[in-house]
Amino acid sequence: MATLADVARRAGVSTATVSRIINNSPKPVGEDLRERVLAAVAELQFVPNANAQHLARAHRSAVGVIVHDVSDPYFAEITRGLQRVATEHGRLVIICNSYRDPERELAYVDLLHAHQTAAIVLAGSGYHDAPVTARLDRKLRLYERGGGRVAVIGRHQHAGDAVVPENEHGGYLAADALYRLGHTTIGVIAGPRHLTTTTDRLAGVRRAARDHGHRLTARHLTYADFDRNGGLAAAAGLLDRHPRLTAIAALNDSMAVGALACLRERGIDVPGRMSVIGFDDMPISVDVTPPLSTVRLPLVEIGVRAMSLALREPAGDADQPRVEHAAAQLVLRGSTAPPPAATRSHRPSTGRIRRRG
Amino acid sequence: MATLADVARRAGVSTATVSRIINNSPKPVGEDLRERVLAAVAELQFVPNANAQHLARAHRSAVGVIVHDVSDPYFAEITRGLQRVATEHGRLVIICNSYRDPERELAYVDLLHAHQTAAIVLAGSGYHDAPVTARLDRKLRLYERGGGRVAVIGRHQHAGDAVVPENEHGGYLAADALYRLGHTTIGVIAGPRHLTTTTDRLAGVRRAARDHGHRLTARHLTYADFDRNGGLAAAAGLLDRHPRLTAIAALNDSMAVGALACLRERGIDVPGRMSVIGFDDMPISVDVTPPLSTVRLPLVEIGVRAMSLALREPAGDADQPRVEHAAAQLVLRGSTAPPPAATRSHRPSTGRIRRRG
DNA sequence: ACCTTCCAGGTAAGCGCTTTCCAGTACGGT
C-alpha cells in the first residue's frame, strides 16, 4: 500500500505539500509541484488512509445509524430518509442492526463512539427496562459530551434531539375509526410487550375505547412479534378465542398483513365479515388485498428530519434538546367497513384522510 | 474525551499496561494493577479511539457492503444474510447505497478502501458500460492488492470471489412455465436496459421463447425501472399496445406487484384473463393477491455465502477467484394459469416446485 | 544597497493507540 510519504518521495516534495494538494487546502501550491504530485498519486494509485486522517484532524465525518433491522420495511423507509440527508451532506452512513437486542444496541453505541462518528441516530422503539434505558442514556450523554451529536426517533426518554411519531394519537385514530364504523368489540394485535412503541400505540387504542364507552379487555388483546408471522399467529389466536370479533387492529402493518393472511386462509371475508386496520403505512400496504387501511407515519420524512437534526449545530441551549413531532394520519382503504350486522349506522368515511393539526 | 494516557495517569501505570488490559492481551498483568486500571477506565468512562487503534494495529475489522438500495426488499434480504455472517464473525458492517449510480459506486469503493475495511461486498447488477466497469475493476484489484478481500454478487466481470445467481436460467424457467401453461404471446417487463441483470434474465426468457418456437418481439418487451411503479407503468403500456396479451413476465417481483396493481385497476382478472410471473421471490410475494408465481432466488443465502467468501482466507491461487452459483427455482402460486381459451391444454403444474440440479 | 514583507515549501510535533524491546525484581539452583 502506497503511503503519503511514498508519494512525496516520488514527486520529490515533502509530505506536507502532498497533503495540501490532496485535500486542496487553502495554502497555495505552485502549479508545477501540483502536477508532479498528482502524477505521482496516479502512478502509485495512492488512496489515503482514512483512519490516519481522522486521527490527525479533529473533525468527524461519518454518521452512525442504529435501527432494529433495516430489512424491516418500517426501518427501510426511515433509513432511506436518513441516507438521503446524509448523502446531501457528503456523509458516509454506518448502519447497525440491533435486532431488538438492548445489549447489542449498547455495544453499537460504544462502537460508533469509538469510531468517532459525527452523530448517532437511534431509531426504533425504546424498552421498558429501566436499567438498560439508564445505561443507554449514560452512554449517549457521554458521547455527546465528547462532541458527538445524537438524534433519536421515537424515544422520549433519551438525551439528544428527537423526532417522535405520534404513536398514541395514531393508536387513537385507528381504534376510533373502527368504532365509528360501528364495530363494538375489536381485537388488538399488539407488538412485543416490552417495547414503548407498543404501549404508546396501545394507550391511544385504549383512550379511543374509553371515548366510545368500551373497554379493552385482556381477551381482546394479544402481544406478538412485530412482523408478519407474529401477526398471523396472533390473529389465529384471537379468532379462536373470540369468534364473534368484527374488527382487528394491528399495531403495525407487517402484523396486519399477517392477519390478512390468516383471514384469507380461513376464508373470512375482509372487510365483509372482518375489518382490519394496520399502522405505519408501509409501501406494500396498497398492494395487498384488500388494500390495507392504516395509520400513516411519514417514515421517510421522519428519517430526513432526524438526520437533519443530527447534522445541524446543537441547539444553543444544550440541555434543551429539540423535539419534533411526526403527525399520524388516518388512511382508510379497502380493509375496513362497517360490521356485518351494524345496528348503529354511522356513515363510513371511506377514503377520507384526516389530519391532525 | 478521556484518552488512554489519562487512564494510565489516573491509575498510575504506563499506557502499555492499560492497553494490555483493555485488549486483554496474552501478556500477564498483575491482579492489583488490573483492578486499578479497570476502575480508572470506569471513572473516566474511557472509550478507546477506534481510528487510533486501527492505525496502530495492522489488522482490519469492519467490512463494507455496497448495494443499490437497502430499502429494496431484494437487497434487504441479501443484506440480512450478509449481516448475519458478519455479526457471527464479530465484524461491523458498513452499508453503502449506490442508488444505481456507477460514479457513486466507484466513490464508495475508494471510501471503503480508505477506511481500511477488511472486505468489500459488492451486490447488485453490473452495468453495460465498459469504461465504468474497467475503472471499477481497477479499483477493486488495487484494493485487493492492498490486502482487502472482495466478493461480488451477480457480477461475473469483476475481480474477487463471486456468488452468481442463475439469472439466465431463472428467466428461462419463468418464460418456460408460461409457455407450458399454453400461453403463446407473453409480454415482458424488463428492468433498466443498461443493467446486466436485466439482459441476463432476458436472455433466459428469449431462450425459452425459442425453445417453444416463439420469438420475443420488441412490441412485447418494455424496459422499466426495477420497482413497483416502474412495473405499473410498464404493464399499462404493454396492455395498451397489445390488448390480447394473456401473460406478463416481470423481471423482478417489485415490478410484478406493480403490474398486478395495474391489472387490478383495470379490472383484469389474474390469473383468469392474465397470468403474471415475477422474479426473486421477495417475502411479500405470498401476501399479494393473487399470491405471486415467481422464480425464487435464495436471497438470504446469497448474502450468507458472499460474506463467507469475503471473510474466508483468499483462495491459494489468488488469480483464480472462487465462483459459486445460486440456484433459481420456479415457484408457482396463484398468479399463473392457462390462458382463457387455451387450445393446447398442457396440464398446469400448479404448486409444484422444480429445482435445477 | 539594505531592510522589510511576503510567499512557497519544508520541518516536525503531534493525533491516540499498539507492541517490541528492555529493565528491574524475585526466585531457584549450585
Added chain:
DNA sequence: ACCGTACTGGAAAGCGCTTACCTGGAAGGT
C-alpha cells in the same frame, strides 16, 4: 553468596496523516 532464569511493567518507536510554525529567497520600499 552468586549467577541464571522467569516474569511483570515501562519506555519508546512507530502507524499515516495534518498543520502550526519556521525558513530561505524573491520582491518591494526607501
